[in-house]
Amino acid sequence: MKQYLALCQRIVDDGVWIENERTGKRCLTVINADLTYDVANNQFPLITTRKSFWKAAIAELLGYLRGYDNAAQFRAIGCNTWNANANDNQAWLNNPHRKGEDDMGRVYGVQGRRWQKPDGTPIDQLKKIVDDLTKGIDDRGEILTFYNPGEFDMGCLRPCMHTHTFSLLGDTLYLTSYQRSCDVPLGLNFNQVQVFTLLALIAQITGHKAGQAYHKIINAHIYEDQLELMRDVQLKREPFASPQLKINPKIKSLDDLETWVTLDDFEVIGYEHHDAIQYPFSV
Numbered sequence: 001m002k003q004y005l006a007l008c009q010r011i012v013d014d015g016v017w018i019e020n021e022r023t024g025k026r027c028l029t030v031i032n033a034d035l036t037y038d039v040a041n042n043q044f045p046l047i048t049t050r051k052s053f054w055k056a057a058i059a060e061l062l063g064y065l066r067g068y069d070n071a072a073q074f075r076a077i078g079c080n081t082w083n084a085n086a087n088d089n090q091a092w093l094n095n096p097h098r099k100g101e102d103d104m105g106r107v108y109g110v111q112g113r114r115w116q117k118p119d120g121t122p123i124d125q126l127k128k129i130v131d132d133l134t135k136g137i138d139d140r141g142e143i144l145t146f147y148n149p150g151e152f153d154m155g156c157l158r159p160c161m162h163t164h165t166f167s168l169l170g171d172t173l174y175l176t177s178y179q180r181s182c183d184v185p186l187g188l189n190f191n192q193v194q195v196f197t198l199l200a201l202i203a204q205i206t207g208h209k210a211g212q213a214y215h216k217i218i219n220a221h222i223y224e225d226q227l228e229l230m231r232d233v234q235l236k237r238e239p240f241a242s243p244q245l246k247i248n249p250k251i252k253s254l255d256d257l258e259t260w261v262t263l264d265d266f267e268v269i270g271y272e273h274h275d276a277i278q279y280p281f282s283v
Ligand SMILES: Nc1nc(=O)c2c([nH]1)NC[C@@H]1CN(c3ccc(C(=O)N[C@@H](CCC(=O)O)C(=O)O)cc3)CN21
Pocket: 052, 053, 056, 080, 081, 082, 085, 157, 183, 186, 187, 188, 189, 190, 277, 278, 279, 281, 282, 283
């Protein structure tokens, strides 16, 4: 939690105002942030200086791992975060690739599970990683990437947290996640939960201990209409100790994640937090 607040304070103190053409808003911006999460000791990096809707963040991750491409699929598992990007973004509404209401196109999980080869057949990046790690193999290329420049025009948004690299040292699994663009008040609250949970889940289903998760962010920003709430409300609050994440130990395979897992299989223990803050969301 301290590293999150330090990043917010750094943006407030040293950020540079940058015009963002896509949203038509200005963002107070810094470049480069490195966050580390202690998955080994279950220090769940949940924001405590406001109420975090962590279940929606885990649902979003589950949707990516399942290869979802439609906001209705996300809603059905308890996540509303893609409604606006799928249905309220004029550029996407005008895009001939959009298949109708709620379609997100070839984003995130579609690339992770069904990356299209030139001959039209799909590559399942996640399955390859899970199969390798289960056998104790780290070929130094256990990379899940959603970043496919050749298909950016076929999706509603380029992926923000775009690449996850898994590394095995003995029986301990590590994760390094890369994020090109980060809405620190809203998105990072979710992304921290997702990086932590992704390592915990993949360690569990491949039979390894979880080590540390490293989260590398390039462009970290606060939108102009979020700044006052961050600077004058959230940053004035004292954080509480980190809670713990409990994952149902019956989850043992990728197939389990794809079929029966729900948000009831995740529990947060000891979450003390301040009141909710509603930050404006930019489409
Ligand atoms: N401008 C922007 N910021 C983002 O963080 C973002 C995007 N766009 N587009 C794609 C996804 C969608 N994400 C989102 C979208 C909405 C919330 C949000 O509204 N969160 C609320 C509560 C959500 C709930 O009740 O479930 C929050 O207070 O954290 C968070 C992440 C992250 N991404």
